[in-house]
Amino acid sequence: MAVDMELEAVLRPPEAPQAPYPPKVITLANGKRLVVREARREEVPTLLEAVHPTLFIHKDYYDIVGARLYAELLGWYTHRTQNEFCLVGQIEGLLVGMVNSRMYNAKTGMSLHTLAIDRGLRVGAHLFAAKMEHHIEYLGQDEVLIVAESPIGFRRWMIEYGLEPTDIPHELGGAPSYRLTRELYFKSKPRLVVGDRPVPQELLDEALREIVVADEDAIREKIAGLKGR
Numbered sequence: 001m002a003v004d005m006e007l008e009a010v011l012r013p014p015e016a017p018q019a020p021y022p023p024k025v026i027t028l029a030n031g032k033r034l035v036v037r038e039a040r041r042e043e044v045p046t047l048l049e050a051v052h053p054t055l056f057i058h059k060d061y062y063d064i065v066g067a068r069l070y071a072e073l074l075g076w077y078t079h080r081t082q083n084e085f086c087l088v089g090q091i092e093g094l095l096v097g098m099v100n101s102r103m104y105n106a107k108t109g110m111s112l113h114t115l116a117i118d119r120g121l122r123v124g125a126h127l128f129a130a131k132m133e134h135h136i137e138y139l140g141q142d143e144v145l146i147v148a149e150s151p152i153g154f155r156r157w158m159i160e161y162g163l164e165p166t167d168i169p170h171e172l173g174g175a176p177s178y179r180l181t182r183e184l185y186f187k188s189k190p191r192l193v194v195g196d197r198p199v200p201q202e203l204l205d206e207a208l209r210e211i212v213v214a215d216e217d218a219i220r221e222k223i224a225g226l227k228g229r
């Protein structure tokens with residue numbers, strides 16, 4: 001389909017320049033090395049393959065989170081979302097989780113979603129921490145607005161970080177946002193934000209070469225212990 005670039009220029013929201021997220025490596029409790037890096041826009045179709053099966057996992061709110069994340073990533077890919085970024089977690093190239101977010105404005109970040117595919121290793125917690133690190137330390141923002149769609153998310157973000165409740169409606173359905181301030185981030189950092197830089201070159205090359213996506217059944221089984229439909 002030919003793209004009318006003149007019309008596209010009107011449809012595409014203006015984008016602010018965003019500092020890159022420097023990749024890091026985290027050694028997980030099982031000894032595996034998790035590379036956390038920024039996804040490239042052209043990698044979105046691969047990410048969508050991993051998100052798609054979660055739309056049908058009616059457990060731990062994977063369905064609603066997956067459906068929203070799918071739409072947001074597609075929005076980024078098609079230039080229909082403003083100032084979005086996505087960080088991925090990979091073990092030996094395999095995608096084990098992802099987070100996305102956007103700059104609401106220069107000062108405020110709007111946290112979107114966190115999805116863990118490999119479970120029981122705090123992959124989601126580490127990726128969420130990386131997302132906060134990006135907003136505060138690399139994008140230089142003052143605060144991040146956050147909501148939780150699931151009880152596990154609520155435990156991981158609101159309780160573990162002691163987030164401040166506010167009455168600011170969040171983009172995700174208008175629920176009142178919780179806030180991570182710079183101060184709260186740096187207070188939580190020694191406890192929650194981990195990882196080493198630089199990532200050894202061969203590990204980084206492996207992660208950048210390809211995002212490997214497990215097949216649908218493997219994803220369903222990893223997430224919810226389900227086999228088949």
Ligand SMILES: CC(C)(COP(=O)(O)OP(=O)(O)OC[C@H]1O[C@@H](n2cnc3c(N)ncnc32)[C@H](O)[C@@H]1OP(=O)(O)O)[C@@H](O)C(=O)NCCC(=O)NCCS
Nearest residue numbers: 065114115116119120122123124125148149150152153223
């Ligand atoms: C929220 C989320 C990102 C947290 O990821 P995480 O930090 O890697 O944590 P896990 O999901 O692996 O584990 C959460 C808990 O469930 C338990 N758990 C592990 N494997 C599990 C499985 N296959 N099924 C159910 N529970 C499992 C863990 O033991 C853990 O318990 P703990 O809180 O006492 O440590 C992840 O649960 C997720 O993607 N959930 C669905 C989407 C979602 O809710 N996103 C956040 C929206 S606010």
